[in-house]
Amino acid sequence: MASMSPCPVPPEQRPQEEFQQLCTSWFFTWPTESQQGLDKALLISWFGILPLTVLVASGSWTLRNDPPRLLAAGAVAAFVLPMLLLVRQWLGWSYVHKRLLAEQVEYEESGWYDGQVWEKPLAWRERDMLMARHEVRPILGRLARAMAWTAGLMLVGGSLCQAL
Template sequence: MNKIICPVPLNQRPLNEFNSIRNSWIISWPFLERIIFYRKLTFSWLIITPVCLTISYGSDYLKNNLFELIFISLTASLAFPILLLIRQWLSWVYIYKRLNSENIEYEESGWYDGQTWEKPIDWRAKDLLIAQYQIKPVLNHLEVIIVLLISVIISSILFILSGMN
């Protein structure tokens, strides 16, 4: 069996990067069971809600309108889970592109000495399988949730604006 000599440092190999971020704290959430993933997102939303309530309470208008105070605070606090989801999405897009690529771009000692190494066929096949069957569904799921939450925020803003007139 041929032993492939790879010049790419271990921590810059796409498969190792995939395993690394799959074991990271926030970035790994989409790989959890859906109910646990949604529970973590809901918790991140609820944990920031008191901060949004406190900030919203600073408005003289909202102090006198409890429904609008709570509604605006709950809507504004959706920004935090959206930011978490975007961060997750960006990380998984990066790894997806690295796994899908025929070449591996890497640095030997710093940003100024970038190199490119062509993946062997067997590495490429394995990377493509992981990209298509593990990461692509995660990306699709994250995109749906992000669009849904942004739609909720836009709908809430339209609702608030229509109520003010």
């Protein structure tokens, strides 16, 4: 029986190890602590890209002579970077979430794409399920809220650009 044998999955490909790798990554730790920490990092990225987006928007003849619309267009365009960062974080955390919830672990034994599957023992499944529910799911919730706010701000900003 495969579940009684020792774990053949290389340590770096085990779901819990993948979770730990994300938790120690500078980029992926943004949503781990609180919504405020994530919001602060996203706001910094937005302010960081804002001068560039305003500069690009100033290339438009119609916007060049209308400073309020120029700033509004640059501000809306600057939301693209935080949204891309959120999507990348969502992909990483949802991948680990899926691996933690799975009853089997897919892995590469030699690195030559020789896909293997190992069934997790019951104790591993229970531990992984708890980790997925109580540690990863709140992170995904924070990311979902941040993506909704960012998309909403982009829509409202786009509407304001049209109204100005």
